[in-house]
Amino acid sequence: MEAFGLLLHGFQVLLTFKILALMLVGLVLGVFVGVLPGLGGPNGVAILLPLTFTMDPTSAIVMLSCIYWGALFGGAITSILFNIPGEAWSVATTFDGHPMAQQGRAAEALTAAFTSSFIGSLVAVLLITFLAPGIASFALRFGPPEFFAVYLLTFCSFVGLGKEDKHKTLISMCLGLLLAGVGMDTISGQLRMTFGWSELFRGINFLVAVIGLFGISEILLTMEERLALRGHAARISLRVVLQVWRELPRYWVTLLRSSAIGCWLGITPGGAIAASFMGYNLAKRFARDKESFGKGRIEGVFAPETAAHASGTAALLPMLALGIPGSGTAAILLGGLMVWGLNPGPLLFVEHKDFVWGLIASMYLGNVVGLVIVLSTVPLFTAVLRVPFAAIAPMIIVSCAIGAYAIQNAMFDIWLMLLFGIVGYVFKKISIPLAPFTLALVLGSRAEDAFRLSMIGAGGDVRVFWSNGLVGSITTLALVLLFWPLLSILAARLRRMPASIRPAG
Amino acid sequence: MSPPHEGATPQEGTGAAGGEDRAVMSRRSADIAVSIALLGLAALLGWDNWRTGISWASDGPRPGYFPFYLSVILAAASLYGLVKALLEHAAARDAFVTRAQLGRVMQVFVPTLLFCLLTQWLGIYVASFLLVAGFMWRVGRIALWKSLLTSFIFALSMFITFQIVFDVIMPKGPLEALLGY
Numbered sequence: 001m002e003a004f005g006l007l008l009h010g011f012q013v014l015l016t017f018k019i020l021a022l023m024l025v026g027l028v029l030g031v032f033v034g035v036l037p038g039l040g041g042p043n044g045v046a047i048l049l050p051l052t053f054t055m056d057p058t059s060a061i062v063m064l065s066c067i068y069w070g071a072l073f074g075g076a077i078t079s080i081l082f083n084i085p086g087e088a089w090s091v092a093t094t095f096d097g098h099p100m101a102q103q104g105r106a107a108e109a110l111t112a113a114f115t116s117s118f119i120g121s122l123v124a125v126l127l128i129t130f131l132a133p134g135i136a137s138f139a140l141r142f143g144p145p146e147f148f149a150v151y152l153l154t155f156c157s158f159v160g161l162g163k164e165d166k167h168k169t170l171i172s173m174c175l176g177l178l179l180a181g182v183g184m185d186t187i188s189g190q191l192r193m194t195f196g197w198s199e200l201f202r203g204i205n206f207l208v209a210v211i212g213l214f215g216i217s218e219i220l221l222t223m224e225e226r227l228a229l230r231g232h233a234a235r236i237s238l239r240v241v242l243q244v245w246r247e248l249p250r251y252w253v254t255l256l257r258s259s260a261i262g263c264w265l266g267i268t269p270g271g272a273i274a275a276s277f278m279g280y281n282l283a284k285r286f287a288r289d290k291e292s293f294g295k296g297r298i299e300g301v302f303a304p305e306t307a308a309h310a311s312g313t314a315a316l317l318p319m320l321a322l323g324i325p326g327s328g329t330a331a332i333l334l335g336g337l338m339v340w341g342l343n344p345g346p347l348l349f350v351e352h353k354d355f356v357w358g359l360i361a362s363m364y365l366g367n368v369v370g371l372v373i374v375l376s377t378v379p380l381f382t383a384v385l386r387v388p389f390a391a392i393a394p395m396i397i398v399s400c401a402i403g404a405y406a407i408q409n410a411m412f413d414i415w416l417m418l419l420f421g422i423v424g425y426v427f428k429k430i431s432i433p434l435a436p437f438t439l440a441l442v443l444g445s446r447a448e449d450a451f452r453l454s455m456i457g458a459g460g461d462v463r464v465f466w467s468n469g470l471v472g473s474i475t476t477l478a479l480v481l482l483f484w485p486l487l488s489i490l491a492a493r494l495r496r497m498p499a500s501i502r503p504a505g
Numbered sequence: 506m507s508p509p510h511e512g513a514t515p516q517e518g519t520g521a522a523g524g525e526d527r528a529v530m531s532r533r534s535a536d537i538a539v540s541i542a543l544l545g546l547a548a549l550l551g552w553d554n555w556r557t558g559i560s561w562a563s564d565g566p567r568p569g570y571f572p573f574y575l576s577v578i579l580a581a582a583s584l585y586g587l588v589k590a591l592l593e594h595a596a597a598r599d600a601f602v603t604r605a606q607l608g609r610v611m612q613v614f615v616p617t618l619l620f621c622l623l624t625q626w627l628g629i630y631v632a633s634f635l636l637v638a639g640f641m642w643r644v645g646r647i648a649l650w651k652s653l654l655t656s657f658i659f660a661l662s663m664f665i666t667f668q669i670v671f672d673v674i675m676p677k678g679p680l681e682a683l684l685g686y
Contacts, residue, residue, distance in 0.1 A: 050667075050673055051666075051671060051673075053671075053673060054671055054672055054673065165586075167582040167583075167585045167586050167589075168582075168586065170578065170579075170582040171543060171579060171582045171583060171586065174575050174576070174578050174579035174582065175543070175546075175579060177572075177575050178550055178572055178575050178576060178579065181571065181572045181575075185568040187568070188567070188568045190557060190568045192553070192554065192557055192568055192569065192572060193550055193553050193554065193572065195553065216617070219613060220610050220613060220614060223609050223610055223612065223613040224602070224606045224609055224610050388641075388645050388647060389645075390640060390641050390644050390645020390646075390647060391637070391640075391641050391645060391647065391655060393613060393640065394616070394620075394633075394636045394637040394639075394640040394641070394656075395637060395659055397613075397617050397620065397636065398620075398629070398633040398636060398637065398659075398663065401620070401621070401624065401629060401633075402629060402663065402667065402673075402675060405629065405675060405676060406667075406673050406674070406675070409674050411624070411625060411676060414621050414624060415621060418617065418618065418621055421617075422614075425610075426535065426539060427539075429532075429535065429601060429602070430532065430535050430536050430539060430601070432539075448571045451566075451571065452566055452571070455566055460561050460566075
């Protein structure tokens with residue numbers, strides 16, 4: 001029950017007027033960001049990050065994570081009312097959410113979406129509260145080889161388990177790792193890959209790249225598609241809310257199943273999208289009348305939303321406990337930690353108790369307050385969508401530029417942002433995934449340091465990665481995941497062999 | 506008030522989305538072009554790291570070791586992508602970007618480029634005023650006074666937020682100097 005006492009301490013940290021106000025501001029900004037076409041969780045957090053540079057780390061992370069919760073809630077609004085998923089993981093919500101809106105049951109669908117998001121997050125936060133401290137204290141015993149093995153596991157699981165073409169994931173990841181190495185080498189102090197260009201000595205800042213890759217490229221893509229926004233009006237009354245909540249216990253199996261899927265996939269990287277589809281598909285498979293899915297069934301909103309949010313929240317678990325982000329947004333929050341002068345990793349739980357438990361407490365409070373806000377203010381946020389895109393687009397561009405400049409006070413970074421905007425646009429169009437790039441860029445130098453420190457410790461012997469049971473099993477698991485596609489083909493072939501013999505015999 | 510700065514909107518927003526919207530580039534060509542560019546980048550970075558030193562010193566790998574092998578993997582993956590794209594069937598060649606799409610993308614890209622240029626001389630607040638007003642007026646076809654008013658309020662609120670409340674340093678130009686900031 002130590003976690004419980006620490007959590008109470010976290011609430012104490014939180015309950016000051018300033019932090020509560022920042023929370024509210026963060027949530028409202030987040031919902032705006034989630035509702036606006038062409039923006040979403042990672043973009044919003046990246047663009048609004050500079051606002052927090054002058055704050056203390058606790059206020060900063062509370063505000064940023066609230067932006068994130070707000071964006072998660074906001075994504076559901078556009079999926080249901082406008083059939084435009086704000087995020088890739090809201091796609092599954094449109095399957096049944098939009099038909100419900102067309103049938104005039106928009107309020108019901110929205111309430112269902114918000115409530116199930118809330119439940120999903122809550123389950124994941126409970127998991128974080130009771131699991132993260134344990135994992136972190138376990139990870140305190142990690143040396144460089146163990147850390148490198150965990151990084152390797154993260155990278156390999158992206159390549160092996162990702163749905164995109166393997167070589168494209170690999171390209172994205174190598175590019176991120178390479179760009180992370182630009183500038184001063186932290187161990188030898190030598191300059192690398194700068195070609196004598198002084199602007200590159202500082203290295204390529206992770207956040208600048210993210211703002212370009214997600215923010216600018218998203219504007220280019222939205223402009224290209226020329227979104228015509230035509231949505232359904234919605235106003236949520238208390239009666240509808242209570243009615244949906246009364247029905248809630250009937251769907252406990254779906255909610256529980258989706259939460260479990262979400263938590264599991266959130267901890268392994270890149271999971272929220274997969275989680276939402278898996279939640280939806282499993283709910284459909286176990287349902288008695290499969291035909292009614294896709295035609296406006298409330299369960300079809302519950303299942304993907306719960307899973308997506310459980311996964312979006314659970315993605316913060318590896319970030320807090322190990323310093324390894326489970327999603328793009330978590331990676332940006334991690335970048336934020338470094339800007340505020342904190343060293344992400346298991347030591348956070350020891351050295352910055354206020355910060356960690358303040359953050360965890362804010363996840364509880366932020367989700368409750370967020371639920372109340374979105375339930376009561378949907379009409380306000382849908383009105384945002386009537387503001388012409390021609391007014392919103394340039395404002396987003398300006399915010400991106402401000403964000404990129406503020407990180408290092410360098411004009412060069414604004415140009416870099418523009419370049420990454422083009423890269424992001426092209427990569428998205430030829431489906432090179434951006435998440436591995438983001439992850440590699442933020443973890444690159446730490447992974448390399450871990451590798452080289454373990455090499456220095458072991459005198460250049462690669463067997464250090466199998467030197468004890470722990471590091472050995474992580475490394476082996478990483479390699480298995482990397483070659484998973486090959487192994488599964490092999491396994492399928494082995495299984496087919498007796499099957500092909502049988503008809504002959 | 507100076508007029509909005511982008512005179513370079515290449516195509517009107519009314520460009521037909523229908524039948525004769527030809528592809529400027531096929532997806533396959535884009536795949537090939539990106540693969541070649543990445544190969545080039547991998548070669549450049551690989552060469553630079555080779556020069557830094559890719560061998561093992563007495564105390565472990567030299568600085569170029571890690572990135573050198575990454576560039577080798579990058580080169581291999583891009584080469585694979587290149588070959589795959591070259592062998593792709595002609596039937597699978599859908600459009601990377603059509604003419605109308607490219608026009609619309611340029612409508613936002615060119616003003617953004619100009620905005621970045623202007624930020625260097627005029628500071629970010631004046632440049633953002635010009636960008637928002639110009640974009641709303643020319644691309645969005647919104648009445649001039651509405652565009653000017655909206656963008657003035659936007660630029661002013663940005664200035665108050667960052668300069669006065671949060672005290673974040675931003676590129677500033679002659680106008681801010683005139684006002685004493």
